[in-house]
């Protein structure tokens with residue numbers, strides 16, 4: 001039988017499903033958006049049943065487009081928006097409330113308390129993370145504290161916690177399997193990345209019973225089979241990874257030192273560090289890149305909360321543009337931003353500064369400023385936030401990045417990719433298959449069912465589409481970066497806590 005793998009890519013704004021063959025060719029694709037809920041400023045929720053329904057629709061569309069039936073699949077790989085937290089009742093299978101999304105800031109005060117109580121070193125040494133509302137741990141604690149009856153049900157062992165991968169596995173197996181993989185677990189603030197186990201001290205610190213946690217499995221390997229009643233056939237679920245780790249894998253960043261940046265709603269720059277969990281002293285995260293054959297590979301990560309979303313804001317908030325793609329031609333109307341700097345700190349700033357109280361700003365406006373200058377400055381903000389992370393990475397690893405591989409919706413824009421090369425002073429490489437997240441999940445599943453020997457084969461699957469070389473001289477680059485740093489610092493500590 002031809003090997004066909006179905007990748008489920010459950011993202012922040014849409015659920016996608018892609019059928020791949022082993023050389024990375026896309027045979028069929030389905031995509032469905034689902035609603036976002038903003039119950040209060042800074043709060044973000046999803047309905048877990050709507051996530052599942054959109055994922056189901058995407059699966060059917062992908063299979064139809066590929067002209068195959070569920071039984072023709074060799075394996076399924078799952079990749080997902082990370083940190084987003086779902087708690088459900090094992091008896092009824094119903095979530096106790098909506099999913100609390102990774103962007104949601106509702107637990108920022110709880111994080112302030114944990115920092116004030118001096119818990120930062122404990123969290124960093126066990127999990128590789130900083131204390132931030134971004135991660136799942138304080139979201140689970142919030143649910144247990146605020147949903148009526150949740151604490152009692154949790155103490156009785158009835159409640160299950162999971163990130164979106166665990167929720168999809170639960171659904172696909174008809175509620176038989178409660179599991180997650182080490183990459184997703186490493187984003188919860190409850191998981192010890194050095195031992196590969198849930199950390200009793202952190203569970204205690206946040207009041208989360210161990211009985212709520214999923215079993216942690218490898219990123220490649222058969223974890224369960226789909227329920228034929230639900231899926232139409234018994235197919236092994238054989239790959240699981242958080243979407244940014246899956247993209248690192250799909251970009252074939254296998255060797256230590258290789259790095260990718262994905263430009264979607266936000267950007268996530270990950271650099272593989274091999275079997276060493278490199279601790280950051282510069283505001284980056286240490287995270288599990290993948291776990292194969294019981295062996296964990298690690299990465300350093302810089303998480304940037306707003307990059308592509310700044311373009312959505314130009315379109316929907318300011319109505320400066322009609323379509324995201326228009327930014328490429330508009331930005332090219334001017335040779336530079338005329339001194340304008342946009343700092344899109346809409347939900348605070350993530351890595352490397354971690355300032356939840358920063359807010360967006362535009363500085364340097366003069367009477368000569370035009371729409372083109374502002375659009376260009378918005379695109380530049382993606383490149384400069386990335387440079388902040390690349391500088392932190394150089395400080396942590398003692399080595400400057402040589403090449404950056406890029407993917408995601410916003411680097412379809414050639415101006416963004418070129419600006420990134422200019423701002424960093426290194427080549428930027430864009431691959432032919434831009435669905436790197438789904439490809440990574442599919443390839444993990446292929447490893448999981450033994451259809452390929454190991455990650456090495458990805459080196460042949462990865463193909464360059466276009467390489468962007470830096471064109472600015474050093475003095476221009478240095479002066480422009482100093483201007484960005486000054487603007488960024490003006491955006492900091494804006495909202496009063």
Ligand SMILES: Nc1ncnc2c1ncn2[C@@H]1O[C@H](COP(=O)(O)OP(=O)(O)O)[C@@H](O)[C@H]1O
Nearest residue numbers: 011264265308309311312324325408409410413
């Ligand atoms: N041509 C473009 N130029 C700049 N930004 C773009 C372009 N096309 C899409 N984007 C931005 O990229 C993001 C979508 O990328 P995608 O990888 O689909 O993101 P996500 O998976 O986070 O939803 C949106 O925020 C959008 O504004």
Ligand SMILES: O=P(O)(O)OC[C@H](O)CO
Nearest residue numbers: 011012081082102264265
């Ligand atoms: O769903 P995306 O592509 O916006 O990715 C979200 C990240 O996993 C959040 O950490």
